Amino acid sequence: MLPARILDLAPDGCSQCILGLTDTPDSGIKLVEPRPGTRARYLTLSHRWGDSHTLRLTLKTRDTFMRGIPLRSIPKTYCDAIAVTRHLGFRYLWIDALCIVQDDPDDWCRESLRMASIYLNAACTIAAHVASDDDAGFLTKSFAPLAAARVRHGTSYIQDRGWVFQERGLSPRLLHFCAGRVLFEDHAGICTTTSWGSTQGMFHVLREGYAPLEGPKPDLADFDLAPTSWYSVVVVKYSGCKLTYNSDRLPAIAGIARYYGQLDGENRYMFGLWSKTLHVGLLWIARDTRRATQREEANPSWSWTRWPGRVGY
Template sequence: MQPKTCIYHDDRRRECSRMEDVFALAYCTLAATFAKDCSQGLFREDNKVSLGPKNGYSLCIRDVDEDFSRDVEQAELNQRGWVFQERALSRRIIHFTATQTYWECGKMTSCESADQIHNAVSRDRNPLNSSHFPICDSSGFQHDNSSAFEYTFTQYSKLSLTYPEDRPLAITGLETRLEDFYTTTSAHGILEKFFHKSLLWHRVEDDGLVRIEGFKDLSVPTWSWMAYRGEIGYCALPTRWNGKKKLNSLMTDLTRKYAHLNLR
C-alpha cells in the first residue's frame, strides 16, 4: 500500500491549524486535478500520437486543446472546500489534468501546449493568491478594500464539503492570512476592521437558511455565514468604506431583500 498524506478526519481540527504553514512554505504543490478520488494518481493516459522514425526523426503530434477553466477551475478536485485554501496558499502549483499539465504561480499560468495562456480567473486578480502575499499590490481590488475577503468567502461558500460541519475549519488558514493582510482580527468569517460589511452577507438562493448541525467542540454563532449551508453573497453598498464611520445600528434581512445601516 502506498503511503498517503492527508487530513485525518478524526483530528482535522488540529490539522487545519497547520494548513497555512504547510502549503505556503511548500516549494511547489502537485495537484491530481483530474482525479475523482484518492484511488487515482497524478498521471493519466497520454493523448499524443507518435509517428515512426522518418529520415532519422521521430515526430509526436497532439491536439492544441488549452482550456484552463474546463481543465482546472471546473475540475472535480477544485469543487471541494478543503482544496480551495490549499490552492490559494500554495505559491506554485503543477496541475495534472485530464488533457495536459498546467503550471500556475503568482506571475503566470502556462501549459504543455502553450508557453503562457490567458486565465480569466488569474491568481494575480486576487492578492491572497499572489506569490508575494501578504506583501503585495492589491490593485485588483482598488475600488473597494473589502473585496479581497468578500471574494474569498463567496468563492469558498460555493464549494462542497463531505462533512458540512467542516465549514469553519476548512478555511482557517485563509482566514489567518486575511488577518495579516488587513492587520486585523477575525472570528467566524467576520473581520473586525470591516465589521459592518462582514455582517451584510446573504444567501444567494432565496430558499431560507439551513443551519448546519453536528459542530463538534465548536460554537458557531447564528449571525455567521459559517453556521449555514449554501452559497453566500454580500450586499452592495453605494459608498466606500474607509473604516472611519461608526456603526450605530444594523438591521438586515439575510435573504438580501432588506438591509439598513445607521452610521454616525
C-alpha cells in the first residue's frame, strides 16, 4: 500500500534507466498523493541530511512538486536513489524530505507516526552509507573489492543516526551502498558484491518477484517471546544513536513502538516505557554523562528519553 505521498518516477509511463541523468523539460518525476488503499511496490531512502539546505517539501513548494520536479534542482543523493529505483524497475520512491511537509508541524507529526507502515511495506530500503549529506551522492563508477560482508564503523555516515536505527529495524530488505561495495540484506542475512554493475543477478528477486515477508527482520521479531527485549534490544542500542534535535528522541522511535504495541494491545506505551514491564523500564542507568546539560525537558525525569545519551540496564 502506497504512503500518503510518494515520488512517481514514471508518471507518463516512461521506464528508461537514468543512471546517466540528464535534465530535460519533462523530468518524469513528480510528487503524487495516491488514493487511500492504492497498492503498488515502492522503495524508500535512508540517508543523512547533513547541514546543507537542499530541496525540501514545504507548504510553498508542494504545488510545484506535484506539477513536476526538474532534475537540476534535485540533490545528488536523491538523484542516485532515483537512478537505483528506476534501474531496478520500480516506479515509486519515498524520501522523507520530499514526501513530508517540513514546515507543517501537524503533517510532520502525522507522517512520523506512519513510519512503521512506510518502511514495513516498502519492497526495499536504499541505505546511502557513503553520502555525507544530500549533495554528496553514493553511486561511484567502480568499487574496490572487500572481504567481510558487513558495514564498517567509520565508513558510514548513517549507521549511528537515530532515525536510521528505526528505518533499518523496520525494513524487510535493505540495499546498503557502502565504501567499496554494495550489500543486500534481508531476513536470510547479508550478501555482498564488489560493484554496482554486477548486481544484476542478485537483484532479480526485486525485479521479478519475491516471497512475501511478514514483519521486520529477526532482531526486532522476538518481542513477543521476550517482553523485556524492548529495553535490552531497542533502548540500549537506540539511546546511543545521534539525533540532530533532542526533541526527536521519542518521534524517531515511534514507528518501532507502534509495531511493538501491536503485539499486545493491552500494553500501554508511556514515554519510551511499557506498562507491563514498567518495573524493568525504570531501572535505566545513564552511561554517557558528557551531554547531561542537553536533556529533553519535555519528557518526564523517570523516562530514559529525558537523557540525551546512551543508557543501560
